[in-house]
Amino acid sequence: MADPKKKGKAEGPVSYDPSFSKEVFEKVDYGEKIKMCMQCGVCAASCPLSMVMDYSPRKIFALIRAGKRSEVLSSKAIMLCTSCYSCKVRCPRKVPVVDVMHGLANYALKQGYVPREETALFGREFWKQILRLGRIDEKDLPRRYFFSKGIIPGIKKSMELADMGIVLMLHKRMKLLPERSVKGIKELRKMLEKASAMGNGGA
Protein backbone atom coordinates (compact mmCIF):
# COMPACT_ATOMS: atom_id res chain seq x y z
CA MET A 1 0.00 0.00 0.00
CA ALA A 2 1.17 3.48 -0.77
CA ASP A 3 2.13 5.53 2.20
CA PRO A 4 1.38 9.20 1.52
CA LYS A 5 4.13 10.22 3.96
CA LYS A 6 6.73 8.60 1.76
CA LYS A 7 5.66 10.66 -1.23
CA GLY A 8 8.12 13.20 -2.47
CA LYS A 9 10.94 11.74 -0.38
CA ALA A 10 12.49 9.89 -3.29
CA GLU A 11 15.16 11.61 -5.35
CA GLY A 12 14.14 13.89 -8.20
CA PRO A 13 11.07 16.01 -8.71
CA VAL A 14 8.71 13.13 -9.59
CA SER A 15 8.60 9.93 -7.62
CA TYR A 16 7.00 6.94 -9.23
CA ASP A 17 5.61 4.55 -6.68
CA PRO A 18 4.78 1.09 -8.04
CA SER A 19 2.88 -0.03 -4.94
CA PHE A 20 -0.43 1.50 -6.06
CA SER A 21 -0.15 -0.10 -9.53
CA LYS A 22 0.32 -3.45 -7.82
CA GLU A 23 -2.66 -2.79 -5.59
CA VAL A 24 -4.81 -1.99 -8.64
CA PHE A 25 -3.56 -5.03 -10.60
CA GLU A 26 -4.39 -7.33 -7.68
CA LYS A 27 -7.49 -5.87 -6.11
CA VAL A 28 -9.45 -3.94 -8.72
CA ASP A 29 -11.69 -5.84 -11.14
CA TYR A 30 -9.96 -5.83 -14.54
CA GLY A 31 -7.16 -3.74 -12.96
CA GLU A 32 -4.50 -5.93 -14.52
CA LYS A 33 -5.64 -4.95 -18.01
CA ILE A 34 -4.14 -1.49 -17.43
CA LYS A 35 -0.76 -3.09 -18.12
CA MET A 36 -1.71 -3.14 -21.81
CA CYS A 37 -2.32 0.65 -22.01
CA MET A 38 0.06 2.50 -24.36
CA GLN A 39 -1.23 5.99 -23.53
CA CYS A 40 -2.50 6.80 -27.01
CA GLY A 41 -5.50 8.80 -25.75
CA VAL A 42 -8.21 7.23 -27.94
CA CYS A 43 -10.32 6.53 -24.84
CA ALA A 44 -10.10 10.16 -23.77
CA ALA A 45 -11.15 11.50 -27.15
CA SER A 46 -13.91 8.90 -27.56
CA CYS A 47 -15.49 9.65 -24.17
CA PRO A 48 -18.66 11.78 -24.36
CA LEU A 49 -18.11 12.85 -20.75
CA SER A 50 -14.41 13.67 -20.89
CA MET A 51 -15.14 17.41 -20.83
CA VAL A 52 -16.67 17.12 -17.36
CA MET A 53 -14.15 14.61 -16.04
CA ASP A 54 -11.34 15.85 -13.84
CA TYR A 55 -9.01 13.29 -15.46
CA SER A 56 -9.56 11.52 -18.78
CA PRO A 57 -9.41 7.69 -18.68
CA ARG A 58 -5.90 7.85 -20.14
CA LYS A 59 -4.81 10.20 -17.37
CA ILE A 60 -6.35 7.90 -14.75
CA PHE A 61 -4.19 5.05 -16.08
CA ALA A 62 -1.10 7.29 -16.08
CA LEU A 63 -1.84 8.36 -12.49
CA ILE A 64 -2.13 4.72 -11.42
CA ARG A 65 1.29 4.02 -12.89
CA ALA A 66 2.64 7.11 -11.16
CA GLY A 67 1.34 5.82 -7.83
CA LYS A 68 -1.11 8.67 -7.23
CA ARG A 69 -3.48 6.68 -5.01
CA SER A 70 -5.64 9.40 -3.51
CA GLU A 71 -5.90 11.35 -6.80
CA VAL A 72 -7.24 8.26 -8.55
CA LEU A 73 -9.57 6.98 -5.83
CA SER A 74 -11.05 10.41 -5.14
CA SER A 75 -11.37 11.27 -8.86
CA LYS A 76 -14.87 12.07 -10.13
CA ALA A 77 -13.94 10.59 -13.51
CA ILE A 78 -14.11 7.00 -12.31
CA MET A 79 -17.75 7.50 -11.30
CA LEU A 80 -18.86 9.49 -14.33
CA CYS A 81 -18.57 6.61 -16.78
CA THR A 82 -21.98 5.96 -18.34
CA SER A 83 -20.99 2.65 -19.95
CA CYS A 84 -21.36 3.89 -23.54
CA TYR A 85 -18.54 1.52 -24.48
CA SER A 86 -16.97 3.81 -27.15
CA CYS A 87 -13.57 3.56 -25.44
CA LYS A 88 -13.73 -0.19 -25.00
CA VAL A 89 -14.67 -0.74 -28.64
CA ARG A 90 -11.90 1.52 -29.95
CA CYS A 91 -9.05 0.79 -27.55
CA PRO A 92 -6.19 -0.45 -29.78
CA ARG A 93 -4.79 -2.45 -26.87
CA LYS A 94 -8.14 -4.06 -26.02
CA VAL A 95 -8.20 -2.57 -22.52
CA PRO A 96 -11.80 -2.93 -21.25
CA VAL A 97 -11.80 0.74 -20.17
CA VAL A 98 -15.46 0.70 -19.04
CA ASP A 99 -14.92 -2.30 -16.79
CA VAL A 100 -11.73 -0.83 -15.34
CA MET A 101 -13.50 2.45 -14.55
CA HIS A 102 -16.36 0.62 -12.82
CA GLY A 103 -13.84 -1.57 -11.01
CA LEU A 104 -12.03 1.51 -9.76
CA ALA A 105 -15.25 3.19 -8.64
CA ASN A 106 -16.28 0.08 -6.74
CA TYR A 107 -12.85 -0.22 -5.17
CA ALA A 108 -12.79 3.48 -4.22
CA LEU A 109 -16.12 3.14 -2.38
CA LYS A 110 -14.87 0.05 -0.54
CA GLN A 111 -11.78 1.99 0.49
CA GLY A 112 -13.93 4.74 1.97
CA TYR A 113 -13.54 7.24 -0.86
CA VAL A 114 -16.72 8.83 -2.19
CA PRO A 115 -15.54 10.61 -5.33
CA ARG A 116 -18.98 11.64 -6.48
CA GLU A 117 -21.70 11.48 -3.86
CA GLU A 118 -24.66 11.80 -6.26
CA THR A 119 -23.50 8.80 -8.29
CA ALA A 120 -22.93 6.76 -5.15
CA LEU A 121 -26.35 7.65 -3.71
CA PHE A 122 -28.13 6.87 -6.95
CA GLY A 123 -26.23 3.59 -7.25
CA ARG A 124 -27.18 2.55 -3.72
CA GLU A 125 -30.87 3.40 -4.20
CA PHE A 126 -30.84 1.61 -7.56
CA TRP A 127 -29.50 -1.59 -6.02
CA LYS A 128 -31.83 -1.39 -3.02
CA GLN A 129 -34.76 -1.25 -5.39
CA ILE A 130 -33.49 -4.08 -7.56
CA LEU A 131 -33.14 -6.25 -4.48
CA ARG A 132 -36.62 -5.28 -3.28
CA LEU A 133 -38.59 -5.46 -6.56
CA GLY A 134 -36.30 -7.04 -9.13
CA ARG A 135 -37.03 -4.06 -11.35
CA ILE A 136 -36.93 -0.25 -11.32
CA ASP A 137 -39.97 1.80 -10.31
CA GLU A 138 -39.67 4.85 -12.56
CA LYS A 139 -41.12 7.27 -10.02
CA ASP A 140 -40.05 5.63 -6.81
CA LEU A 141 -36.33 5.49 -7.64
CA PRO A 142 -35.92 9.20 -8.46
CA ARG A 143 -38.04 10.07 -5.40
CA ARG A 144 -35.87 8.01 -3.10
CA TYR A 145 -32.76 9.43 -4.74
CA PHE A 146 -33.99 13.05 -4.43
CA PHE A 147 -34.91 12.56 -0.78
CA SER A 148 -31.77 10.63 0.13
CA LYS A 149 -30.07 14.00 0.79
CA GLY A 150 -32.84 15.20 3.11
CA ILE A 151 -36.43 16.39 2.93
CA ILE A 152 -35.85 19.97 1.80
CA PRO A 153 -33.46 19.18 -1.08
CA GLY A 154 -35.88 16.38 -1.98
CA ILE A 155 -38.87 18.68 -2.29
CA LYS A 156 -36.81 21.24 -4.18
CA LYS A 157 -35.56 18.71 -6.73
CA SER A 158 -39.05 17.18 -7.12
CA MET A 159 -40.56 20.61 -7.85
CA GLU A 160 -37.82 21.30 -10.40
CA LEU A 161 -38.66 18.17 -12.34
CA ALA A 162 -42.43 18.13 -11.80
CA ASP A 163 -43.14 19.28 -15.37
CA MET A 164 -41.20 16.41 -16.83
CA GLY A 165 -42.92 13.96 -14.49
CA ILE A 166 -46.36 15.10 -15.65
CA VAL A 167 -45.41 14.75 -19.32
CA LEU A 168 -44.01 11.29 -18.68
CA MET A 169 -47.24 10.23 -17.00
CA LEU A 170 -49.39 11.66 -19.80
CA HIS A 171 -47.38 9.57 -22.27
CA LYS A 172 -47.75 6.49 -20.05
CA ARG A 173 -44.01 6.31 -19.54
CA MET A 174 -44.55 6.42 -15.79
CA LYS A 175 -47.36 4.72 -13.87
CA LEU A 176 -49.13 6.22 -10.85
CA LEU A 177 -49.51 2.89 -9.07
CA PRO A 178 -46.48 1.38 -7.40
CA GLU A 179 -44.64 -1.35 -9.31
CA ARG A 180 -44.99 -4.93 -8.12
CA SER A 181 -41.98 -7.14 -7.62
CA VAL A 182 -41.00 -9.57 -10.38
CA LYS A 183 -41.80 -13.28 -10.23
CA GLY A 184 -39.15 -15.27 -8.40
CA ILE A 185 -37.69 -12.29 -6.56
CA LYS A 186 -36.15 -14.58 -3.93
CA GLU A 187 -34.21 -16.49 -6.57
CA LEU A 188 -33.06 -13.24 -8.13
CA ARG A 189 -31.79 -12.02 -4.75
CA LYS A 190 -29.82 -15.26 -4.36
CA MET A 191 -28.25 -14.73 -7.80
CA LEU A 192 -27.33 -11.13 -7.01
CA GLU A 193 -25.84 -12.11 -3.66
CA LYS A 194 -23.74 -14.79 -5.34
CA ALA A 195 -22.59 -12.33 -8.03
CA SER A 196 -21.71 -9.82 -5.35
CA ALA A 197 -19.67 -12.45 -3.46
CA MET A 198 -17.81 -13.29 -6.68
CA GLY A 199 -16.55 -9.73 -6.78
CA ASN A 200 -17.31 -8.42 -10.27
CA GLY A 201 -19.55 -5.66 -8.94
CA GLY A 202 -19.96 -2.24 -10.48
CA ALA A 203 -20.21 1.10 -8.74
Next chain:
Amino acid sequence: MGDGKITQTILVVGGGISGLTAALEAAEAGHEVIIVEKNPYLGGKVTQLYQYFPKLCPPNCGLEINFKRIRSNPRIRFFTMAQLAGVSGSPGDFEVQIKISPRYVNERCTCCGECAKVCETEIPNPFNFGLDKIKAAYLPHEFAFPMRYVIDPSIVGTEEGKRVAEACSYGAIDLGMKEETLTLKAGTIIWAAGWEPYEASKIEYYGFGVYPNVINNIMMERLASPVGPTGGKILRPSDKKEAKRVAFVQCAGSRDENHLAYCSSICCLASLKQANYLMETSPEAAATIFFIDIRAMDRLEDFYTMIKANDRIRFIKSKIAMITEDEATHDLLVEGENTQTGEQVRERFDLVVLATGMAPNKVPEWLLPYVGLDEYGFVINNGSNKGVFGAGCVRRPSDVATSVQDSTAAALKAIQTIVRR
Protein backbone atom coordinates in the same frame (compact mmCIF):
# COMPACT_ATOMS: atom_id res chain seq x y z
CA MET B 1 25.27 -32.12 -57.72
CA GLY B 2 21.62 -31.99 -58.63
CA ASP B 3 20.16 -35.09 -60.22
CA GLY B 4 18.23 -35.09 -63.48
CA LYS B 5 14.79 -34.95 -61.87
CA ILE B 6 15.17 -31.47 -60.45
CA THR B 7 13.50 -28.82 -62.58
CA GLN B 8 15.91 -25.91 -62.83
CA THR B 9 13.23 -23.22 -63.33
CA ILE B 10 12.40 -20.73 -60.57
CA LEU B 11 8.84 -19.41 -60.49
CA VAL B 12 8.45 -15.92 -59.04
CA VAL B 13 4.91 -14.91 -58.05
CA GLY B 14 4.59 -11.15 -58.16
CA GLY B 15 6.36 -8.69 -60.43
CA GLY B 16 6.77 -5.84 -57.97
CA ILE B 17 10.11 -4.62 -56.69
CA SER B 18 10.55 -7.79 -54.59
CA GLY B 19 9.65 -10.22 -57.37
CA LEU B 20 11.75 -8.33 -59.94
CA THR B 21 14.74 -8.35 -57.60
CA ALA B 22 14.45 -12.05 -56.79
CA ALA B 23 13.96 -12.90 -60.48
CA LEU B 24 16.91 -10.81 -61.64
CA GLU B 25 19.28 -12.02 -58.96
CA ALA B 26 18.42 -15.65 -59.75
CA ALA B 27 18.56 -15.16 -63.53
CA GLU B 28 21.86 -13.31 -63.40
CA ALA B 29 23.21 -16.21 -61.36
CA GLY B 30 22.37 -18.42 -64.35
CA HIS B 31 18.90 -19.79 -63.58
CA GLU B 32 15.76 -19.89 -65.68
CA VAL B 33 13.05 -17.68 -64.17
CA ILE B 34 9.34 -17.19 -64.84
CA ILE B 35 7.54 -14.17 -63.35
CA VAL B 36 3.78 -14.19 -62.87
CA GLU B 37 2.21 -10.75 -62.37
CA LYS B 38 -1.49 -10.02 -61.85
CA ASN B 39 -1.39 -6.42 -63.15
CA PRO B 40 -1.00 -5.65 -66.87
CA TYR B 41 2.43 -4.16 -66.07
CA LEU B 42 5.48 -4.97 -63.95
CA GLY B 43 6.74 -2.86 -61.06
CA GLY B 44 3.91 -3.21 -58.55
CA LYS B 45 3.25 -0.55 -55.93
CA VAL B 46 6.58 1.14 -56.60
CA THR B 47 5.23 2.36 -59.98
CA GLN B 48 2.57 4.30 -58.06
CA LEU B 49 4.94 6.13 -55.73
CA TYR B 50 5.95 9.71 -56.42
CA GLN B 51 9.22 9.76 -54.47
CA TYR B 52 11.28 7.40 -52.36
CA PHE B 53 12.23 8.30 -48.80
CA PRO B 54 14.69 9.44 -47.59
CA LYS B 55 16.37 10.53 -50.83
CA LEU B 56 13.21 11.99 -52.42
CA CYS B 57 14.21 10.58 -55.80
CA PRO B 58 11.79 9.14 -58.39
CA PRO B 59 11.19 5.36 -58.14
CA ASN B 60 10.90 5.05 -61.93
CA CYS B 61 14.62 5.50 -62.21
CA GLY B 62 15.43 2.26 -60.39
CA LEU B 63 12.57 0.43 -62.10
CA GLU B 64 13.90 1.41 -65.54
CA ILE B 65 17.24 -0.16 -64.65
CA ASN B 66 15.47 -3.37 -63.60
CA PHE B 67 13.39 -3.43 -66.80
CA LYS B 68 16.56 -2.99 -68.86
CA ARG B 69 18.12 -5.94 -67.02
CA ILE B 70 15.00 -8.01 -67.81
CA ARG B 71 15.03 -7.06 -71.50
CA SER B 72 18.67 -8.03 -71.86
CA ASN B 73 18.33 -11.32 -69.99
CA PRO B 74 17.00 -14.24 -72.07
CA ARG B 75 16.60 -16.40 -68.94
CA ILE B 76 13.63 -14.38 -67.71
CA ARG B 77 10.12 -14.90 -69.06
CA PHE B 78 7.15 -13.08 -67.61
CA PHE B 79 3.37 -13.24 -67.80
CA THR B 80 1.25 -10.18 -66.98
CA MET B 81 -2.45 -10.28 -66.04
CA ALA B 82 -1.58 -13.71 -64.72
CA GLN B 83 -2.04 -15.45 -61.41
CA LEU B 84 -0.79 -18.63 -59.84
CA ALA B 85 -3.86 -20.86 -59.70
CA GLY B 86 -2.53 -24.10 -58.27
CA VAL B 87 0.57 -26.01 -57.20
CA SER B 88 1.27 -29.70 -56.83
CA GLY B 89 4.36 -31.84 -56.47
CA SER B 90 7.35 -31.35 -54.23
CA PRO B 91 10.46 -29.17 -53.99
CA GLY B 92 12.52 -29.62 -57.16
CA ASP B 93 9.50 -30.93 -59.05
CA PHE B 94 6.50 -28.64 -58.83
CA GLU B 95 3.73 -28.54 -61.37
CA VAL B 96 2.12 -25.10 -61.40
CA GLN B 97 -1.05 -23.76 -63.01
CA ILE B 98 -0.94 -20.20 -64.28
CA LYS B 99 -4.21 -18.52 -65.14
CA ILE B 100 -3.86 -15.72 -67.71
CA SER B 101 -6.66 -13.19 -68.18
CA PRO B 102 -7.21 -11.85 -71.71
CA ARG B 103 -5.58 -8.51 -72.46
CA TYR B 104 -7.23 -8.34 -75.92
CA VAL B 105 -4.06 -6.66 -77.22
CA ASN B 106 -1.13 -8.59 -78.66
CA GLU B 107 2.56 -7.79 -79.07
CA ARG B 108 1.96 -5.80 -82.28
CA CYS B 109 0.71 -2.83 -80.23
CA THR B 110 2.77 0.33 -80.89
CA CYS B 111 0.98 2.48 -78.30
CA CYS B 112 -0.24 4.84 -81.04
CA GLY B 113 -3.40 5.44 -79.01
CA GLU B 114 -5.86 5.30 -81.97
CA CYS B 115 -8.01 2.74 -80.09
CA ALA B 116 -8.41 5.05 -77.10
CA LYS B 117 -9.42 7.92 -79.41
CA VAL B 118 -12.50 6.07 -80.69
CA CYS B 119 -13.31 4.54 -77.32
CA GLU B 120 -16.05 6.42 -75.43
CA THR B 121 -16.62 4.24 -72.37
CA GLU B 122 -14.72 5.37 -69.31
CA ILE B 123 -13.82 3.26 -66.29
CA PRO B 124 -12.43 4.27 -62.85
CA ASN B 125 -8.67 4.31 -63.25
CA PRO B 126 -7.33 1.42 -61.18
CA PHE B 127 -3.80 2.85 -61.27
CA ASN B 128 -5.04 6.02 -59.49
CA PHE B 129 -7.41 4.15 -57.12
CA GLY B 130 -10.43 5.56 -58.94
CA LEU B 131 -9.41 9.19 -58.31
CA ASP B 132 -9.93 9.79 -62.05
CA LYS B 133 -11.36 7.96 -65.06
CA ILE B 134 -9.69 6.38 -68.01
CA LYS B 135 -10.87 5.10 -71.40
CA ALA B 136 -11.78 1.43 -71.57
CA ALA B 137 -8.92 1.07 -74.11
CA TYR B 138 -5.96 2.27 -72.13
CA LEU B 139 -2.27 2.22 -71.37
CA PRO B 140 -2.04 1.37 -67.63
CA HIS B 141 0.41 4.25 -67.05
CA GLU B 142 3.06 6.35 -68.81
CA PHE B 143 6.01 4.12 -67.91
CA ALA B 144 4.20 0.80 -68.27
CA PHE B 145 6.38 -2.20 -68.96
CA PRO B 146 5.49 -3.97 -71.15
CA MET B 147 4.48 -0.83 -73.06
CA ARG B 148 1.20 -2.17 -74.39
CA TYR B 149 -2.47 -1.16 -74.27
CA VAL B 150 -5.20 -3.09 -72.46
CA ILE B 151 -8.87 -3.42 -73.48
CA ASP B 152 -11.27 -3.50 -70.55
CA PRO B 153 -13.65 -6.51 -70.72
CA SER B 154 -16.64 -4.12 -70.38
CA ILE B 155 -16.48 -3.17 -74.09
CA VAL B 156 -15.65 -6.62 -75.44
CA GLY B 157 -18.58 -8.02 -77.42
CA THR B 158 -20.13 -4.58 -77.98
CA GLU B 159 -20.39 -2.40 -81.09
CA GLU B 160 -17.95 0.00 -79.45
CA GLY B 161 -15.51 -2.86 -78.99
CA LYS B 162 -15.67 -3.56 -82.72
CA ARG B 163 -15.02 0.12 -83.55
CA VAL B 164 -12.05 0.14 -81.17
CA ALA B 165 -10.63 -2.99 -82.80
CA GLU B 166 -11.10 -1.51 -86.28
CA ALA B 167 -9.29 1.68 -85.27
CA CYS B 168 -6.07 -0.31 -84.83
CA SER B 169 -4.09 -0.30 -88.09
CA TYR B 170 -1.54 -2.83 -86.77
CA GLY B 171 -3.94 -5.70 -86.08
CA ALA B 172 -2.94 -5.58 -82.43
CA ILE B 173 -6.45 -5.89 -80.98
CA ASP B 174 -7.82 -9.40 -80.74
CA LEU B 175 -11.22 -9.42 -79.02
CA GLY B 176 -11.40 -13.19 -79.37
CA MET B 177 -8.77 -13.75 -76.68
CA LYS B 178 -9.92 -16.08 -73.91
CA GLU B 179 -8.75 -16.78 -70.42
CA GLU B 180 -6.21 -19.59 -70.53
CA THR B 181 -4.47 -21.76 -67.99
CA LEU B 182 -0.90 -22.92 -68.54
CA THR B 183 0.68 -25.85 -66.75
CA LEU B 184 4.41 -25.46 -66.24
CA LYS B 185 7.20 -27.13 -64.30
CA ALA B 186 9.16 -25.32 -61.62
CA GLY B 187 11.79 -26.47 -59.17
CA THR B 188 11.09 -23.82 -56.57
CA ILE B 189 8.71 -20.91 -56.00
CA ILE B 190 9.37 -17.42 -54.67
CA TRP B 191 6.19 -15.91 -53.25
CA ALA B 192 6.50 -12.14 -53.68
CA ALA B 193 2.79 -11.30 -53.90
CA GLY B 194 3.24 -8.01 -52.04
CA TRP B 195 0.72 -6.08 -50.02
CA GLU B 196 -2.37 -3.93 -50.06
CA PRO B 197 -3.03 -0.84 -47.97
CA TYR B 198 -5.17 -1.83 -44.97
CA GLU B 199 -8.85 -1.44 -45.86
CA ALA B 200 -9.43 1.83 -43.99
CA SER B 201 -13.23 1.67 -44.22
CA LYS B 202 -13.01 -0.97 -41.50
CA ILE B 203 -11.92 1.79 -39.09
CA GLU B 204 -15.46 3.14 -39.03
CA TYR B 205 -14.78 6.25 -36.95
CA TYR B 206 -12.39 7.63 -39.62
CA GLY B 207 -15.03 7.83 -42.36
CA PHE B 208 -12.86 6.52 -45.19
CA GLY B 209 -15.09 5.74 -48.16
CA VAL B 210 -17.82 7.95 -46.65
CA TYR B 211 -16.16 11.37 -46.57
CA PRO B 212 -14.55 12.13 -49.95
CA ASN B 213 -11.70 14.13 -48.40
CA VAL B 214 -10.43 11.29 -46.24
CA ILE B 215 -7.88 9.44 -48.36
CA ASN B 216 -5.18 6.88 -47.68
CA ASN B 217 -1.45 7.38 -48.02
CA ILE B 218 -1.05 5.53 -51.32
CA MET B 219 -3.78 7.73 -52.88
CA MET B 220 -1.73 10.69 -51.64
CA GLU B 221 1.23 9.36 -53.69
CA ARG B 222 -0.96 9.54 -56.81
CA LEU B 223 -2.15 13.07 -55.98
CA ALA B 224 1.44 14.24 -55.58
CA SER B 225 2.66 12.58 -58.77
CA PRO B 226 3.11 14.93 -61.75
CA VAL B 227 1.61 12.20 -63.96
CA GLY B 228 -1.19 11.47 -61.47
CA PRO B 229 -4.88 12.39 -61.67
CA THR B 230 -4.30 16.01 -60.63
CA GLY B 231 -1.03 16.66 -62.43
CA GLY B 232 0.86 16.79 -59.15
CA LYS B 233 -1.38 19.32 -57.44
CA ILE B 234 -2.73 18.16 -54.10
CA LEU B 235 -6.44 18.79 -54.71
CA ARG B 236 -9.20 17.55 -52.44
CA PRO B 237 -11.45 14.98 -54.09
CA SER B 238 -14.72 16.74 -53.08
CA ASP B 239 -14.27 20.08 -54.87
CA LYS B 240 -10.84 19.90 -56.54
CA LYS B 241 -9.67 22.82 -54.43
CA GLU B 242 -6.06 22.94 -53.38
CA ALA B 243 -5.60 21.35 -49.94
CA LYS B 244 -3.84 23.83 -47.64
CA ARG B 245 -4.43 22.35 -44.20
CA VAL B 246 -3.69 18.65 -44.29
CA ALA B 247 -3.77 16.18 -41.38
CA PHE B 248 -1.79 12.97 -41.42
CA VAL B 249 -3.34 10.37 -39.12
CA GLN B 250 -0.70 7.82 -38.19
CA CYS B 251 -1.34 4.20 -37.22
CA ALA B 252 -4.61 4.07 -39.18
CA GLY B 253 -5.24 0.42 -38.45
CA SER B 254 -1.71 -0.44 -37.40
CA ARG B 255 -0.72 -1.16 -33.78
CA ASP B 256 -4.37 -1.82 -33.13
CA GLU B 257 -5.60 -5.15 -31.77
CA ASN B 258 -8.90 -4.60 -33.57
CA HIS B 259 -7.20 -4.18 -36.96
CA LEU B 260 -3.48 -4.84 -37.66
CA ALA B 261 -1.86 -5.67 -34.33
CA TYR B 262 1.63 -4.97 -35.70
CA CYS B 263 3.52 -1.78 -36.56
CA SER B 264 3.62 -1.40 -40.35
CA SER B 265 7.02 0.29 -40.00
CA ILE B 266 6.91 2.41 -43.17
CA CYS B 267 3.95 4.73 -42.54
CA CYS B 268 5.85 7.18 -40.31
CA LEU B 269 8.44 7.84 -42.99
CA ALA B 270 5.77 7.84 -45.72
CA SER B 271 3.84 10.60 -43.92
CA LEU B 272 7.00 12.63 -43.23
CA LYS B 273 7.78 12.39 -46.93
CA GLN B 274 4.22 13.29 -47.95
CA ALA B 275 4.20 16.30 -45.60
CA ASN B 276 7.22 17.38 -47.61
CA TYR B 277 5.26 16.93 -50.89
CA LEU B 278 2.69 19.33 -49.48
CA MET B 279 5.32 21.92 -48.54
CA GLU B 280 6.41 22.03 -52.19
CA THR B 281 2.91 22.80 -53.48
CA SER B 282 2.34 26.17 -51.81
CA PRO B 283 4.01 28.44 -49.24
CA GLU B 284 0.68 28.57 -47.36
CA ALA B 285 0.27 24.84 -47.05
CA ALA B 286 0.58 23.43 -43.54
CA ALA B 287 0.69 19.85 -42.35
CA THR B 288 -0.17 18.35 -38.97
CA ILE B 289 1.01 14.86 -38.15
CA PHE B 290 -0.96 13.07 -35.42
CA PHE B 291 1.11 10.20 -34.08
CA ILE B 292 1.54 7.70 -31.24
CA ASP B 293 5.32 7.50 -31.71
CA ILE B 294 7.41 8.51 -34.70
CA ARG B 295 9.33 5.38 -35.57
CA ALA B 296 12.16 6.67 -37.74
CA MET B 297 14.93 4.17 -37.14
CA ASP B 298 18.69 4.43 -37.69
CA ARG B 299 19.68 6.68 -40.57
CA LEU B 300 16.02 7.52 -41.24
CA GLU B 301 16.03 9.63 -38.08
CA ASP B 302 17.99 12.26 -40.03
CA PHE B 303 15.01 12.60 -42.36
CA TYR B 304 12.70 13.04 -39.36
CA THR B 305 15.00 15.74 -37.97
CA MET B 306 14.95 17.52 -41.32
CA ILE B 307 11.15 17.46 -41.58
CA LYS B 308 10.75 18.51 -37.95
CA ALA B 309 12.81 21.63 -38.64
CA ASN B 310 10.07 22.90 -40.98
CA ASP B 311 7.81 25.19 -38.95
CA ARG B 312 4.87 24.54 -41.29
CA ILE B 313 4.82 20.90 -40.19
CA ARG B 314 3.36 20.34 -36.72
CA PHE B 315 3.61 17.15 -34.72
CA ILE B 316 0.87 16.35 -32.21
CA LYS B 317 1.17 13.25 -30.07
CA SER B 318 -2.37 11.93 -30.26
CA LYS B 319 -4.01 8.90 -31.73
CA ILE B 320 -7.06 10.24 -33.52
CA ALA B 321 -10.33 8.89 -32.13
CA MET B 322 -12.85 10.50 -34.46
CA ILE B 323 -13.13 12.19 -37.84
CA THR B 324 -16.37 13.93 -38.78
CA GLU B 325 -17.30 15.98 -41.80
CA ASP B 326 -18.73 19.47 -42.00
CA GLU B 327 -21.40 18.72 -44.60
CA ALA B 328 -21.51 22.24 -46.01
CA THR B 329 -17.80 22.59 -46.77
CA HIS B 330 -16.66 18.95 -46.74
CA ASP B 331 -13.97 20.09 -44.30
CA LEU B 332 -13.02 17.51 -41.74
CA LEU B 333 -13.02 17.77 -37.96
CA VAL B 334 -10.34 15.68 -36.33
CA GLU B 335 -10.56 14.79 -32.64
CA GLY B 336 -8.11 13.28 -30.21
CA GLU B 337 -6.28 13.92 -26.97
CA ASN B 338 -2.88 15.57 -27.04
CA THR B 339 -1.15 13.22 -24.64
CA GLN B 340 1.75 15.60 -24.02
CA THR B 341 -0.41 18.50 -22.84
CA GLY B 342 -3.52 16.57 -21.83
CA GLU B 343 -5.70 18.90 -23.92
CA GLN B 344 -8.51 17.74 -26.15
CA VAL B 345 -7.74 18.21 -29.84
CA ARG B 346 -10.50 19.30 -32.20
CA GLU B 347 -9.22 20.80 -35.43
CA ARG B 348 -10.50 21.50 -38.91
CA PHE B 349 -8.68 20.32 -42.02
CA ASP B 350 -9.13 20.44 -45.80
CA LEU B 351 -7.83 16.93 -46.33
CA VAL B 352 -7.03 13.98 -44.08
CA VAL B 353 -4.46 11.40 -45.13
CA LEU B 354 -4.78 8.12 -43.26
CA ALA B 355 -1.39 6.48 -42.84
CA THR B 356 -2.79 3.02 -43.54
CA GLY B 357 -0.57 0.09 -42.82
CA MET B 358 0.56 -2.83 -44.96
CA ALA B 359 -1.57 -5.95 -45.09
CA PRO B 360 0.20 -8.87 -46.80
CA ASN B 361 -1.58 -10.38 -49.77
CA LYS B 362 -3.08 -13.64 -48.67
CA VAL B 363 -1.31 -16.94 -49.25
CA PRO B 364 -3.82 -19.30 -50.89
CA GLU B 365 -4.91 -22.35 -48.92
CA TRP B 366 -3.30 -24.77 -51.41
CA LEU B 367 0.11 -23.19 -50.96
CA LEU B 368 0.13 -23.55 -47.16
CA PRO B 369 1.48 -27.13 -47.16
CA TYR B 370 4.71 -25.67 -48.58
CA VAL B 371 5.17 -22.52 -46.52
CA GLY B 372 4.35 -21.37 -42.97
CA LEU B 373 2.65 -18.19 -41.78
CA ASP B 374 3.00 -16.22 -38.59
CA GLU B 375 0.04 -15.10 -36.47
CA TYR B 376 -0.51 -12.03 -38.67
CA GLY B 377 -0.43 -13.87 -42.01
CA PHE B 378 3.16 -13.03 -42.95
CA VAL B 379 5.27 -15.75 -44.56
CA ILE B 380 7.97 -17.33 -42.40
CA ASN B 381 11.25 -18.35 -44.03
CA ASN B 382 12.95 -20.91 -41.83
CA GLY B 383 14.04 -24.52 -42.08
CA SER B 384 10.47 -25.72 -42.58
CA ASN B 385 9.87 -24.20 -46.04
CA LYS B 386 9.16 -26.87 -48.62
CA GLY B 387 10.53 -25.27 -51.78
CA VAL B 388 8.44 -22.10 -51.43
CA PHE B 389 10.00 -18.93 -50.03
CA GLY B 390 8.51 -15.54 -49.19
CA ALA B 391 10.15 -12.35 -50.41
CA GLY B 392 9.54 -8.70 -49.48
CA CYS B 393 6.32 -7.39 -47.93
CA VAL B 394 4.69 -10.82 -47.67
CA ARG B 395 7.34 -11.52 -45.02
CA ARG B 396 7.07 -8.35 -42.98
CA PRO B 397 5.99 -4.76 -43.61
CA SER B 398 9.05 -3.15 -45.14
CA ASP B 399 10.38 -0.31 -47.27
CA VAL B 400 11.83 -0.80 -50.74
CA ALA B 401 15.45 -1.12 -49.60
CA THR B 402 14.57 -3.85 -47.09
CA SER B 403 12.37 -5.64 -49.62
CA VAL B 404 15.24 -5.70 -52.10
CA GLN B 405 17.59 -7.20 -49.50
CA ASP B 406 15.00 -9.76 -48.45
CA SER B 407 14.30 -10.76 -52.05
CA THR B 408 17.98 -11.28 -52.76
CA ALA B 409 18.07 -13.60 -49.76
CA ALA B 410 14.97 -15.43 -51.03
CA ALA B 411 16.62 -15.88 -54.44
CA LEU B 412 19.56 -17.54 -52.71
CA LYS B 413 17.28 -19.91 -50.76
CA ALA B 414 15.47 -20.78 -54.00
CA ILE B 415 18.75 -21.44 -55.83
CA GLN B 416 19.90 -23.72 -53.00
CA THR B 417 16.68 -25.73 -53.40
CA ILE B 418 17.34 -26.56 -57.03
CA VAL B 419 21.13 -26.76 -57.02
CA ARG B 420 21.36 -29.07 -53.98
CA ARG B 421 25.07 -29.17 -53.57
